[in-house]
Amino acid sequence: MLDSKVELVVASGKGGVGKSTVTSSLAIVAAEHGYKMVAADADAEAPNLHIVLGVASWDREEPYYEGRVAYILEDKCTNCGVCAEVCPLGAVEEKGGKYWINPFICEGCITCSINCPEHAIRYKHRVQAGWIRLREKTKYGFPLVSGEITPGRPNSGKLVTEVKNYASKVLGGEGLLLVDAAAGIGCQVISSLTGAHLAVLVTEPTPAGFSDLQRIHRLTKHFMIAPMLVINKYDINEEFIETIEEYARAENIPIVGRIPYDPAVPKSMAKGVPVMEAYPSSPASKALKEVSEKIAGEILPKWREFRSKYKPRKPEPYIPLILHDTSRG
Amino acid sequence: MPPLVSFTGGKGGTGKSFIATNIAYLLGLERRHLLADLDVEAPNDHILLGVKELGEKEPVPIFFPRIDYSKCTLCGACAKVCDTGAIIMSKNRPPIVMPRLCSGCKACLYACVYDAIKPGARIIGFMHTTPVTIGESAFTLITGVLHQGEEHTAPLVHGVKSRALRRAREDSVPLLVDTGAGTGNSISIAIQYSDLVVAVTEPTPLGLHDLRAILEITRGLGMRTWVVLNRAGIGDSDPHRRLAREYGVEHYHEVPYAKEAVEAYVKGVPVVAYAPNSRVAEKIRELYDLMRPIIAG
Numbered sequence: 001m002l003d004s005k006v007e008l009v010v011a012s013g014k015g016g017v018g019k020s021t022v023t024s025s026l027a028i029v030a031a032e033h034g035y036k037m038v039a040a041d042a043d044a045e046a047p048n049l050h051i052v053l054g055v056a057s058w059d060r061e062e063p064y065y066e067g068r069v070a071y072i073l074e075d076k077c078t079n080c081g082v083c084a085e086v087c088p089l090g091a092v093e094e095k096g097g098k099y100w101i102n103p104f105i106c107e108g109c110i111t112c113s114i115n116c117p118e119h120a121i122r123y124k125h126r127v128q129a130g131w132i133r134l135r136e137k138t139k140y141g142f143p144l145v146s147g148e149i150t151p152g153r154p155n156s157g158k159l160v161t162e163v164k165n166y167a168s169k170v171l172g173g174e175g176l177l178l179v180d181a182a183a184g185i186g187c188q189v190i191s192s193l194t195g196a197h198l199a200v201l202v203t204e205p206t207p208a209g210f211s212d213l214q215r216i217h218r219l220t221k222h223f224m225i226a227p228m229l230v231i232n233k234y235d236i237n238e239e240f241i242e243t244i245e246e247y248a249r250a251e252n253i254p255i256v257g258r259i260p261y262d263p264a265v266p267k268s269m270a271k272g273v274p275v276m277e278a279y280p281s282s283p284a285s286k287a288l289k290e291v292s293e294k295i296a297g298e299i300l301p302k303w304r305e306f307r308s309k310y311k312p313r314k315p316e317p318y319i320p321l322i323l324h325d326t327s328r329g
Numbered sequence: 330m331p332p333l334v335s336f337t338g339g340k341g342g343t344g345k346s347f348i349a350t351n352i353a354y355l356l357g358l359e360r361r362h363l364l365a366d367l368d369v370e371a372p373n374d375h376i377l378l379g380v381k382e383l384g385e386k387e388p389v390p391i392f393f394p395r396i397d398y399s400k401c402t403l404c405g406a407c408a409k410v411c412d413t414g415a416i417i418m419s420k421n422r423p424p425i426v427m428p429r430l431c432s433g434c435k436a437c438l439y440a441c442v443y444d445a446i447k448p449g450a451r452i453i454g455f456m457h458t459t460p461v462t463i464g465e466s467a468f469t470l471i472t473g474v475l476h477q478g479e480e481h482t483a484p485l486v487h488g489v490k491s492r493a494l495r496r497a498r499e500d501s502v503p504l505l506v507d508t509g510a511g512t513g514n515s516i517s518i519a520i521q522y523s524d525l526v527v528a529v530t531e532p533t534p535l536g537l538h539d540l541r542a543i544l545e546i547t548r549g550l551g552m553r554t555w556v557v558l559n560r561a562g563i564g565d566s567d568p569h570r571r572l573a574r575e576y577g578v579e580h581y582h583e584v585p586y587a588k589e590a591v592e593a594y595v596k597g598v599p600v601v602a603y604a605p606n607s608r609v610a611e612k613i614r615e616l617y618d619l620m621r622p623i624i625a626g
Contacts, residue, residue, distance in 0.1 A: 013371050014341065014342065014371050014373070015340065015342040015343075015371070015510040016341045016342010016531075017341075017342060020535070045339075045510070045511035045512045045513045045516075045542075046339050046340050046510060046511060046512060046535075046538075046539040046542070047538075048340070048535040048538060048539070051534045051535055051538060052535070067412065086435070088391070088392070088432070088433055088435060088484060089483055089484065089487050089514070089518060090487050090490075090491060090518065090521070093521075102517065102521065102550070103549075104517035104546050104549060104550060105483075105514050105517045105518055106514075107412070107432070107434070107483070107514065108412065109412055109434035109435075109436045110410060110412075110436050110440075111434050111435050114436070114439040114440065115439060149512065149513055151512045151513075151542040151543070151545040151546045151549075152513065152516075152517045152545075152549070153513060153514060154483060154513060154514040154515075155413075156513045182510070182511070183341035183370070183371060183510040183511070184341075184370030184371055184482075184509060184510065184511070185370045185371070185475065185477070186369075186370045186475060186479075186480050186481075186482045186515075187480035187482070188511075189370075190480045205595075206594060206595050207595070207597065208373035208376045208377065208594075211371075211373060211376060212371045215370075215371065215477070218477055219477070219478070222477075222478060236591055236595070240595065263563060266531075266532070266563040266564045267563075267564065269533040269535060269564065270532075270533060270564045270565050272534060316477075318429065318477070318478030319478070320428035320429065320451060320478075320479075321388070321451060321452035321453075321476060322393055322428060322449065322450075322451045323390060323393075323449065323450040323451065
């Protein structure tokens with residue numbers, strides 16, 4: 001159905017607004033439409049898509065190795081504290097005159113060991129920084145690829161890139177790559193958006209949700225991605241809807257769905273079954289079905305047309321704020 | 330060290346900021362303190378506190394290599410030690426630094442034996458200081474904001490956290506920390522040195538899954554930990570209670586789902602001030618009373 005690879009990312013800025021619920025519904029409906037597709041969970045610090053899709057076991061699990069962790073050799077250390085001074089992340093802690101390196105913070109950058117006058121710092125190499133997991137066929141037919149970072153490890157964005165590459169390989173050429181992004185606008189989200197064509201932005205009508213929508217939208221503009229908007233829990237604060245709609249109009253973002261707050265959503269999560277399946281006649285299910293049908297049935301078949309219509313006119317620039325040297329030379 | 334309590338949780342949208350701002354309000358009725366919003370990718374505490382505009386802004390710079398091409402011998406040591414791939418060298422060409430990829434770790438600075446790398450600086454985000462007054466409650470809000478397009482949150486969280494800690498020490502006031510979503514090292518930095526970590530979760534299997542990752546960190550570091558299950562009643566909370574026990578969590582506390590909480594959230598008023606007689610306000614006050622010996626100092 002698709003003549004090339006199309007990457008569609010579901011993102012929101014704010015957490016807990018319904019990314020995984022929207023992603024799972026869209027995935028199920030797109031599969032019903034017969035798309036060749038793979039779903040990828042790109043929230044490696046809090047991967048939840050498999051839970052929503054009722055995936056309890058994996059067909060393949062590959063350990064993901066990345067980086068190093070520094071540690072101090074106690075018998076060589078003179079407790080001079082140079083390592084604590086130079087560590088860029090404050091990972092070296094002092095406890096009763098002795099120093100140790102917090103392994104949940106250290107990124108293994110070697111700055112401490114270069115500076116240690118006693119050569120008392122060593123590295124644990126080949127640290128298992130997480131997992132990449134594959135379910136070859138969910139009960140809805142499509143494969144799911146999911147990444148999970150080891151708690152306290154850095155650079156989850158790198159793992160997200162690996163997850164996307166793995167998912168692309170599973171997809172094998174043309175088809176739909178459906179990506180469930182993390183909350184925020186940092187490394188994980190940047191990795192999710194890199195190379196994407198379309199984005200479903202999910203928000204809720206609260207000032208916090210709106211503030212984060214604007215942040216994530218600016219980032220999609222930087223990557224020249226065509227956005228569409230889903231307003232979730234739209235009835236929890238209806239007076240605020242106008243503010244969001246006005247923004248969407250001014251920024252040329254089509255609103256593709258409004259989903260009501262519905263206790264059926266958390267209830268279905270507890271069952272480990274997508275809400276559209278657990279409570280098909282609930283208001284949220286009907287709305288999710290409608291928005292997914294719109295995306296899978298109308299937007300995706302003509303995604304190039306959609307993209308040229310809603311792609312930002314110009315990219316939002318990334319301007320690094322580099323200062324000149326202030327100390328010397 | 331002043332008392333330090335941090336609010337975290339793993340999953341986004343469980344109510345970290347909701348609980349943190351309510352506790353900050355209650356503490357502010359008794360004494361001055363600092364609340365640091367370290368959710369630098371999506372800071373919202375000011376919105377929940379009805380702050381219209383963030384206060385005084387200061388840049389948070391990190392190290393950025395400035396290459397002195399007259400001294401560079403093209404040896405490639407800097408590119409070799411750069412873990413984030415920010416220093417690119419093609420054959421017989423001087424190194425080029427990609428700003429977004431650079432985490433400011435200084436490994437290149439120390440690895441260059443020709444003194445060809447000079448310490449420059451790059452601003453990765455900002456820190457705002459905002460006085461907050463709600464009725465009788467008064468405190469100071471510190472907000473970290475990631476510069477749009479930057480991807481390294483860890484050094485910014487560290488920068489803002491250190492400044493907040495220094496200020497709390499100078500003024501001898503308690504510090505409350507609200508972290509972002511996630512379970513990576515940015516979160517470990519935000520909760521570092523806490524006297525108490527409060528992990529806020531929700532009664533769904535998603536909340537449970539991410540709570541476990543946070544408890545792995547706090548147990549690994551031997552930190553005193555409480556679990557607050559927010560929106561109690563919308564799902565099954567037994568597994569969360571069991572998990573808390575499994576990880577040796579000191580106290581497990583439920584805060585019910587309530588319409589008043591949503592209304593207060595949307596209006597930008599802490600629910601304990603908006604609907605003081607509601608059940609949800611009562612449960613948060615109960616939590617505060619238990620925490621008081623730890624934070625009030």
